[in-house]
Amino acid sequence: MSSFFVVSKQYEELARDEIISISKSYDGTSKVTVLPRLVMVSSKVPWRTIAKRATFARHAGIIAGTFDDVSKLEGITMSRPETFVCRTINLSSKSVGSSLERQAGAILAKRWNSKVSLSNPQVTVYLIITDSKNYLGYADSQVMPLHPKKLVKHPHEIDIKLARCMVNLSGLKEGKTLCDPFCGTGTILLEAESMGISSIGIDFDKIMCKITKKNLAANGFGSTVINSGFEEIKNVMGEIDGIVTDLPYGISSRASVSPKKLLEDFISVIPKRKKLVMVYKKGLEVDQISKAKKYEIYRHKSLTRVIAVT
Numbered sequence: 001m002s003s004f005f006v007v008s009k010q011y012e013e014l015a016r017d018e019i020i021s022i023s024k025s026y027d028g029t030s031k032v033t034v035l036p037r038l039v040m041v042s043s044k045v046p047w048r049t050i051a052k053r054a055t056f057a058r059h060a061g062i063i064a065g066t067f068d069d070v071s072k073l074e075g076i077t078m079s080r081p082e083t084f085v086c087r088t089i090n091l092s093s094k095s096v097g098s099s100l101e102r103q104a105g106a107i108l109a110k111r112w113n114s115k116v117s118l119s120n121p122q123v124t125v126y127l128i129i130t131d132s133k134n135y136l137g138y139a140d141s142q143v144m145p146l147h148p149k150k151l152v153k154h155p156h157e158i159d160i161k162l163a164r165c166m167v168n169l170s171g172l173k174e175g176k177t178l179c180d181p182f183c184g185t186g187t188i189l190l191e192a193e194s195m196g197i198s199s200i201g202i203d204f205d206k207i208m209c210k211i212t213k214k215n216l217a218a219n220g221f222g223s224t225v226i227n228s229g230f231e232e233i234k235n236v237m238g239e240i241d242g243i244v245t246d247l248p249y250g251i252s253s254r255a256s257v258s259p260k261k262l263l264e265d266f267i268s269v270i271p272k273r274k275k276l277v278m279v280y281k282k283g284l285e286v287d288q289i290s291k292a293k294k295y296e297i298y299r300h301k302s303l304t305r306v307i308a309v310t
């Protein structure tokens, strides 16, 4: 069965790779088809499993078939709902009028002997228009990621959506363990735990460790938090399956080294075979990660961040 995911325009490449990474972590044989803003996954993974995790998926569901002519809608494989609504998602370069939804609604209502319900449909039928093909998809509910509570915040914290996306890019799933050796307020640990991934946080700032513990406790998560320098990761390497982290992007008052030297020192303690997803300020690139897959996140004129996946 094929699932579809319509992704946000803002971080399209990141969004696409996030979905691919989640799918492959559950089923290594997943086949993925990518079109502009549309990812289709043919695998054993239920679409909800992916949609619950994927930060940047806007709409998701099952592909029921393709169509050329909306007045025919032949070869569409989906069972009859009591009530439904049709929604057009135009991902093509042409403009598509609202009459398409009405036409498809009338045809399907007649075929199924079902009622159109705009306010409380049992099923949403998606007419996904692309420049190459038109797809008919459906979903019986909207599934969105549920972010954990963040009791204590901090100006330097990472955006929850990016944190979740980075955890997803690590390819870890339930039952695995990650470490964030620069955990700050614990955003990455929270997102990981909320997806059933255990986590270990390290931060050399005692106050940050206290904040992280409060944030974890507020959600009932029992991650280990260690008040130490990032080098402590060497002592937990045997317990972890991957590293997801957000490096300092300025010189902290407590650190004597530059952010670039810190990045170099950090990478030098990570074994090559360990999965590493990290975000740092653009311009700090070091040789050791020249081959990493990189995504740029523009924040403002003087801050672009880079997510690197090795």
Ligand SMILES: C[S@@+](CC[C@H](N)C(=O)[O-])C[C@H]1O[C@@H](n2cnc3c(N)ncnc32)[C@H](O)[C@@H]1O
Residues within 6 Å of the ligand: 154, 156, 157, 158, 159, 181, 182, 183, 184, 185, 186, 187, 188, 202, 203, 204, 205, 208, 228, 229, 230, 231, 246, 247, 248, 249, 252, 255
């Ligand atoms: C950019 S912040 C992380 C923010 C975090 N992702 C959040 O959402 O709150 C970087 C963190 O690294 C910590 N840090 C800086 N140098 C460190 C070192 N050498 N070892 C461990 N932690 C360090 C800082 O105390 C800070 O909390």
